Amino acid sequence: MDEKQILHALDIGEAQDWEFKSAKGGIPGDLWHTYSGMANTEGGTIVLGIREIVNGHDVHGLDDPEKTRKNFWDSVNNRQITNLNLLANHDVQLVTVAGKVVLVIRVPRATRRQRPVYVGQNPMEGTYRRNYEGDYKCRPEDVRRMLTDQTEESQDTRILEHFGVADLDPNSVRQYRNRFSARAPNHAWLTEDEQGFLGKLGAWRKDRVTLVEGLTVAGLLMFGRDEAIRDPAAMPEFHLDYRERLSEEPAVRWTDRLTSDGTWVCNLFQFYERVNRRLTSDLKIPFQLQPDMSRKDDTIVHEAVREALVNALIHADHRGQGGVVIEKYRDRFELSNPGTLLLDVEQVWRGGISECRNKTLQTMFNLIGYGEKAGSGFDKMRQGWASQQWLTPNIEESTRPDRVRVVLPMVSLLPEESLKRLRARFGKELDALSSLEVQSLVTAETESSVSNFRMQQVTTEHPADLTQVLQRLVAKGLLAQVGQKRGTRYELAGSSAYKPGPPSDRLPGTPHIIGVDSTRKEGNSTHKATALPPELDPELLTVAQGARGRRRLPPDETCQIIRDLCRNRYLTHRQLGGILDRNPTGLQERFLRPMARRGELVLRFPHEPNRPDQAYTTGSNDQAK
Template sequence: MKMEENLYNMQEISSYREGNRLEAKKAKGGIPNSMWETYSSFANTDGGIILLGVDEKKDGSFEVSGVQNADQMLKDFWNMVNNRQKINVNLLVEKDVTVEDYEGKKIISIRVPRADRYLRPVYVGQDPMSGSYRRNGEGDYHCSHEEVSAMYRDAYQLTQDRKLLKHRDMKVFCMDTVHSYRNIFNISHINHVWSKLDDEEFLGKIGAIGYDADEGKFYPTTAGLLMFGYENEILSEYPQYFLDYQDHRDPSIRWVDRLASSTGEWSGNVFDFFFAVANKLSHDLPRPFKLEGMMRVDDTPLHKAVREALLNTLVNADYYGRRGVVIKKYPDGYTFENPGDFRIGVKEAMSGGVSDPRNAILFKMFALIDLGERAGSGIPTIIDGWKSSYGEQPTWEDTHNPDRTILRLHCKNLSEVLFEKASGKDTVTEDTGDKTMDISAINPETGDKSAINNNSGNKKDNQTATNAEISDKTGDKMQMILDYIAKNGEVKTSDIMQAFGLKSSQSRYYLSSLVEQGLIEACGSNKNRTYKAK
């Protein structure tokens, strides 16, 4: 990762403190051994600057002491950094090491870049397990065996999900999941030549199984196991595998809703988790009414951002790592956590243009059904979609020991903003742009596309009111509620309250009005009353 030129200002050096990317060394007697620990830690984290000839005072501020014979120290440094007995790799070029002058005293500035994943771990001496360091706050710490192993996994040219499982066969796959995937694939690729293949041939084409030339047999790949396997089969290859969705919108209870891969009530694989959770996450998001030709389009930049955040979490997870994938929904936003740190620098990833998923075959499988942004544009899609909708910047955090990536999509009073944004934009517009399918309208079991781009379902003529019939703001809100009921089936008053951020009295008013207009019907007594589209 290219480091910022303005990471520090020499004229303001006395005001600085040591931090995650800045380290001061007095270096009075020459190159200190501790400098190589910092070199390793910066290279294995996010890069940083080492200042030789600068002392840290008791209050934490810097004092320039200067180095003696800077030219000789430079020569010694270059000899050491190129000595494989001292450090395993030299990441520096001449411009990274400079001599600065501060009030007549010499300082050596060493800019250490973040090491490319192919070069990590960067370690001191001959033993990566004892010589690898990382940066945490203002100090260097020894990497655990787990962290070093994770860096070696990421260093391979081929991604970890390409591995052939030679002790397994097709029985590891949940065929219901495979057929759900094929149904959606057939929708995305009408009359595709692969649609005529049998299941084994099809799985070979998408990378779920691979051919072993020595044995002349096909075996499941780790990507196929993750995507389509049963949870108990996945655990035999990935003992730490765990997928967890938690809805924490009600602080009075532990969670409103939860879906975990370990329950044994469903397959527990990545594909089924993605579709179930994508729908749960997008459940409350506004769907402005717009047309593409004569078809309704409900896929917005906001929906794409949330969907991409979920997908990005799943395809970049290190499933050998601890704590699993955890998705949380709060009243003020979402968090997406996965084992494994960024394979490229965070700023580089945010800029886009570089695609380096940890599980490339898994990513390819999703891309084949029109899910996932290519060419490294996934993170910019998340940023643009969320920020344009709510004005708040998504945040990423890389933590270590164990390695973990955390994405936060935050918005104060999210439920109120969701409702106001939707009610203010629920007007008919023409659009001839992106035709990405609305996954919340797909039935993975059948691949039924009848509801795609037409969330109201349009099952009966009176089910969807026209703009002429509903034109004021109240009518707009009623149209949204009507669409919600048409999409979700039978609902309660509490569902409408939660989905649109309404009070109980407001929800009852809108539901009663829709009943009176004959657009929905009420079922059951007052206490247990539900509503459904006619």
Template sequence: MYCFMCKVGLKSLIQICERKVIAVQDVFDISQFDEYREDNRREVKKANGGLPVSLWDTYSAFANCYGGVIILGVKEEKDGSWRTTGLQNEAKLRKDFWDTINNPKKVNINLLSDEDVKTYVVGENKDVVMVIYVPMAKREQKPVYINNDIFNGTFRRNYEGDYHCTRLQVKTMLRDQTERTMDMEVLDKVPMEDLNYETIHGYRNSHRTLKEGHPFERLNDHEYLRSIGAAAISEEDGQLHPTAAGMLMFGNEYNIVRHFPEYFLDYREELDSTIRWTDRLHSSSGEWSGNVCDFYFRVYNKLIKDIKIPFKMVGGERVDDTPVHKALREALANCLINADYHGVRGVVIRKEPDKIIFANPGYVRTGKKQMRLGGESDPRNKSLMKMFNLINIGERAGSGVPNIFNVWEDEGFIEPEIEERFDPDRTVLSLPFVKKATEKSDGKKTTEKSDRKKVTKKTQEQYEKILAFMKPDIWYKANELVEVLGVKETRTKELLRALVSDEKLEDNGATKGKRYKKR
């Protein structure tokens, strides 16, 4: 189908393309078109000699990440701008495309319909371009791979382009295909005695206190563990054995690592820059059980020890729980529930002077944007989620992360940040305890440090240097301002973030390749 736009430029073409993508995938924001060029959610290819071989790498990469748009008949110039080159034989190119994408020896799955491939005639030269909208594959469709080779033909997208997935990443996608999550596996060779019953009894006490009279209360330990998903009858010998979730939640670290060799839980307090850490707790120390349940309670108590509790009475009793406490419980549980315990680097919680960072192995199964919006729950470990829910920790409705953002907004803190990293897969949630800048009575604004004191004279001079250097309507990267300020890039980013909070600058919303400009 042709759309003849004799007087329409390339940017108008992209606006039309973007409206389609927003309607179908809700991926792009056309108002940020110029800033999105470098985040690789779109790809342009000349296609002068037919379908580019690299097209299929990009198809796989987009499908295995968040989707994207491929435009054939366009060249990217050195400065990042796009120039149309046109297509010599659009009809043949289109036929070749559909023949190839429907060939299972080339592409294992076709995610596209006729509506996802459009042809346009652009500009005064009437250059023909083809626009291909690639959706994000569903969890059960991944990995999307090419050349009938799942381990060498699976790609993902990063900020440098398409890259081959590792065997570990492919295996993670295969594990995530099924409705039965990894933690439901029955460990047929493991006796029930391998679990830590001190942890189990502590958990049962919490459950009993929170839900007095619950039907599970009268069960013996083995029946109780079976009821909550921590144990199951093996099809192999007909006996009761721990599940993977039971081992993770209630096992001892030295037993857990036999089934999850990469298992590692780590909490670090980095409150003093002069020493490596002021407090540390990790699962392999041998000083405690090292399981998920004990880690949760030990770490939560460390996280909240500096949280101020306002005086509040309900029914004649003081309430020592605040929305911030609840948000921290949700963040910690979410990190543990969605961790890929076969993934590398383990779970790491870092408490810094002005923020807490929760990092777990594994990509976001619903996608980062859906995680932020909520309403769709797809935990990586459903049995672990059930166990946390039974003691009133965690949300089943997919509303946990949005609630955290709402609490931070209500408290006046800078908005939390979700970062998804690949190779290796990792999800990072940062919760800053830095107040947004507020207006003074005279109408001027002030920027606050993490300790909420006014900025120093030196910092104010650095702010002024940034604002004086930046020209209106031009986007800058942090590294472009390093020489201007004469400080390290990390310090430059801190200054830029503060100016964004102060509404003197705005950023493009990207996690990597972030840019800033004057408001």
């Protein structure tokens, strides 16, 4: 770590998660909340000796750098303060910035077996994670899931007392056995009776210590009757949902849907059999010829889609909220499941390491030819998509509730339709851009927004170079920056509530750093800002004038002002709180969520209602207001 990297982080605040804290008076107490939050999320970097101020940072340094470093090491090794020291010597460094010495602490992401990392001695009270808004205390159920993920034993090996073969769907077991037989007709397991076969698969197990035997979680999830799976003693939150959204009509919510409605047995095997056919039925991929000149309709793209589907089913925490949701659009597949990633996103991208929450389910699918055990599943998806020159698949992790989402866009890296729309929007400005700048705009246009991390997936460029490209597009008025730090993303200018504002000497989103010259120039031109945050937008403040300064406003008047503010734009609860001079959390609970339920407001992310960066716009019911 050196001064240049820290200045770059101050300048862009988004390449990874950074936290800047003043250390006047000693190590701040809330440092340990951030240490815990970073360790339990994606890791990050804490810098002591730089204070965040309005619109920038104050590099004031440390009064006694060596003493601060020693105090930090003493504290991180003190079990009264935190339960685990994740750091090596090279993770804690003294660095000179703008002539002042600061302490830089690089916090790695804790592995599944190290989490939870917590403050104090009680994990239920001292475990933190991070989202777009900073550190937050985990709920007891979140901590319990981390503790469960710690164990070497797979979640799905647990024996379910008082459940038996009668809770399984005989047709599902028979169909699976036929698949198994077709793939390995001479396999020794085929001589076993039903219970013996289930035992070989791991669907039935006997505990060698307690001598208790019975149906396992894996057996019930794979072959069970849906009412047995959702029994309070098993997996009451279990839910599988397939949604096909192929219509261009906004009023048509879906063109096909498969969920638990009593017309079929809703277990993992039956869901896979039905959904796999639906997902791949109309993939327009040319057939291939085998060496014997026979036709092969199954391509690497079909394999990639199957891999994504199996991954969602076997990596899901089926005790979590929301269930497994598979969505098919005209131009993409979206697959999401409850739970967290057991590896960090970068390791998932690199591949080579296999960590699975439900190893028995993974084996069951593998035995009939589906799924990988070598940690190469996501790599197979990338290869399949690269074979068609489509945009790279995207993987995201969100919290509250914990969910993993994979998006497989069936869109060319430079789709002609997208280029036409961009050309109509920006005219000849598009011709003057570099290929990387065009790719950034195309990604923002096709995926609604683009981020530094997403461009790292699409290209091989360095994160710092990508940030310069994105900021350059902001300065040219082609993109608008939304959010800060790890929540930073970019939208096409004019797509959100951010509107053109007066020029500035700094890039939009670039903080002022006291004592540091942060002016950036391209050629002979200095970057100018092109956007104001909504809280400072004069037009929005005028609309909100009737609410600002008035503590007691009739609810119907408040609702009308909110509808007026959200018309033709998306606003988050924090932005609305700033505009209306109201507590954002209270505003969200009392007005925004009820209005969304009534259809007066529409969520920007309807399938992730609890996203920290959720935003609202006016809905169809607003016409009657």
